[in-house]
Amino acid sequence: MDLLHGCPTGDSRGQATVFASVEQYLPLVKKLADDGYNMCSDLTAVDYLTHPGRALPEGVEAKRFELVVNLLSLDDRKRLRVRVQLEDGQSAPSLFDLYPGTEAMEREVFDMYGIAFTNHPDLTRILMPEDWDGHPLRKDYELGQIPVQFKQVNS
Amino acid sequence: MSLVQQTNEGGQELGARSELTAKELLREVGSVLRMSEAEAAALALDEIDPTTDQTMIINMGPQHPSTHGVLRLMLELQGETVLRCKPIIGYLHTGMEKTAEQLSYMQGGTNVTRMDYLSPLNNELVFSLAVEKLLGIEGDIPERAVWMRMLLSELNRMSSHLLFMATNGMDLGAVSMMIYGWREREQVLRFFQKVTGLRMNHNFIRPGGVAADLTPGWRDDVLSILEEVEPRLDEYDVLMTGQPIWRERLQGVGVITQQEAIALSATGPTLRCTGLPWDLRRDQPYLRYDELDFDVIVGSYGDAFDRYAIRLNEIRESIRIVRQILERMPSGDYRIQDKKVTPPPRARIDESMEALIHHFKIFTEGFKVPEGEVYVAIESPRGEIGCYIVSDGTSTPYRMHMRAPSFVNIQCLPHMMRGGLVADAVAVISSVDPVLGEVDR
Structure with a gap:
């Protein structure tokens, strides 16, 4: 298994992926930024609550949440995906200092999953109202239902 | 209760300058306007004096015709000049990424x-x-x-x-x-x-x-x-x-x-x-x-x-x-x-029972997609639109995320507007060409 800056790498349908622990996450992204990955094109998360047995390389322990960061190198025209495993309630360092464009994306992840980012300048809900309960994209979030009753049906 | 308290919706909004400590302002200005710390510090020293505070916070939107939908901008103005700007979004949020987890790949x-x-x-x-x-x-x-x-x-x-x-x-x-x-x-x-x-x-x-x-x-x-x-x-x-x-x-x-x-x-x-x-x-x-x-x-x-x-x-x-x-x-x-992903042609359904069953199965159950995750990006008129899908082997995506170009580009607004005139704010929003359906998803 290849290592990139000490982190295990993977390949998903031909797309380069690197796995980092929370402690390795910020130093790894810093090194990658120095390597020429000058844009963070996307940052999102996945809640693996109901799908725990996913394929991960050796040495990477599956946890409930996964932070998915897509980095882009404009000069080399290549992409790299960083996947970080997170427990429920565990916070991740913010990438704001490296890529200010992640500000809104991290707020969205916080809003939808309740993953807190340390050193984020303005960690508030972005899409849901400020006083909303719960984080909608979590797998244990109750889906709303409107009971439908068929009235005036004579059997 | 004062009008400000009644109408305030909390921490998502732009805070009043007089209510902020210097450190908070520094952080807010630095984050919203993406300045270096030295720049933000210089600005904070210039403008923090509340006794001479002549600024006004106004809302532009969410029902303003030139905000292309329901974008709301909180602008801090000094006369006609925009000092700070904060886009507030979410008015069109309908949980489409959550909906995508319920729909099959056929319906997605x-x-x-x-x-x-x-x-x-x-x-x-x-x-x-x-x-x-x-x-x-x-x-x-x-x-x-x-x-x-x-x-x-x-x-x-x-x-x-x-x-x-x-x-x-x-x-x-x-x-x-x-x-x-x-x-x-x-x-x-x-x-x-x-x-x-x-x-x-x-x-x-x-x-x-x-x-x-x-x-x-x-x-x-x-x-x-x-x-x-x-x-x-x-x-x-x-x-x-x-x-x-x-x-x-x-x-x-x-x-x-x-x-x-x-x-x-x-x-x-x-x-x-x-x-x-x-x-x-x-x-x-x-x-x-x-x-x-x-x-x-x-x-x-x-x-x-x-x-x-x-x-x-x-x-x-x-x-x-x-x-x-x-x-x-x-x-x-x-x-x-x-046959796994393509429904049979319409004409075959009339003459073949198998085709009818196949058609029925593919539109009710959908097709199963092997486990894995991919991120694909293409150039939409507004920029890079990316789709991140995680499959757990069933016929619905386990997670579908859209990297919406407007959602990311809208972060440029505070930077573009800073120091400009409020009349130019309209030109700036228009020139970024955000689509709010995509911003809020």
Whole structure:
């Protein structure tokens, strides 16, 4: 298994992926930024609550949440995906200092999953109202239902 | 309870300057305006004195006509000058990413097509490409389907940019331009209606190919659109590009530098206006864009005029691409002949029981997609639209995330507006061309 800056790498349908622990996450992204990955094109998360047995390389322990960061190198025209495993309630360092464009994306992840980012300048809900309960994209979030009753049906 | 307390919605909003400590202001200013710490510190020292605080916070939107939907901007003004700006979004949030987890891959197209409602075919395309990559059939898509996808995607780029011409003109007072832009766009939408059955929200590009073949006489239809739109673009040049009032209104307004645009992850015309030729059609080609001859349009000043001019010239480039596609459109199947993802043809259903069962199964259960995760990005009219899908082996996505270009580009607004006039705020919003359906999803 290849290592990139000490982190295990993977390949998903031909797309380069690197796995980092929370402690390795910020130093790894810093090194990658120095390597020429000058844009963070996307940052999102996945809640693996109901799908725990996913394929991960050796040495990477599956946890409930996964932070998915897509980095882009404009000069080399290549992409790299960083996947970080997170427990429920565990916070991740913010990438704001490296890529200010992640500000809104991290707020969205916080809003939808309740993953807190340390050193984020303005960690508030972005899409849901400020006083909303719960984080909608979590797998244990109750889906709303409107009971439908068929009235005036004579059997 | 004071009016401010009654109407305040909490921490998402821009706080009053007098209520902030110096440290909080520093952080807020630094984060919202993306300044270095030294710059923010200098600003904080200048402007923190509450006794001479002459600033006013006003709301622009969410129902302001020039905010392109339900974008709300909180502006701190000193006279006519914008000191701070904070975009507040979420008014159109309908949980489409959550909905996507309930819909099968077959139905997913109807969901994603409603995100960026001005370029629905590009949304469907990126979703289909991601699903095909997960299925491992991305190399088996028939040539005709690939070229049809390119044709539709380029026509959609034209219609989206034509609408930008219309709304940008309207926002800046060139009201006749609004009518012209809508008129030209209508021609493209009529063609879409003829081919896909719908003017918007087509669900036409599907995993495995497209839903139907092109209608008879499509070539003449496309040619008549091109012949009509092309001379009209020269009329736009006369009407707007060369006109002194138009130039005064746009040049030097909403300037962004290349470093800032890259740091803020801006893509599309917002990035290209700074002079960086980054277009996924050329730099990370998908479909058959590498076989086509076209130019990537860049600006040089990073202002609102450059963003306008880039879009105008991108329509010309799209016309050039469409002409090449017309010449090279291959014949053959319009969808993959893989029974797993393709429903049987309509005529077979009437005569074959197996075809009926197959049709029923594929539309009720959908098809299963192997486990895995992919991120696919293409160039939409607004920038890089990316689709991240995680599959757990069932027929619905475990997680579907759309990297919406407008959502990211909107972060540039505070930076572009800072120090400008409040009247220019309208020009700046318009020049970024956000689609709020995509911002909030």
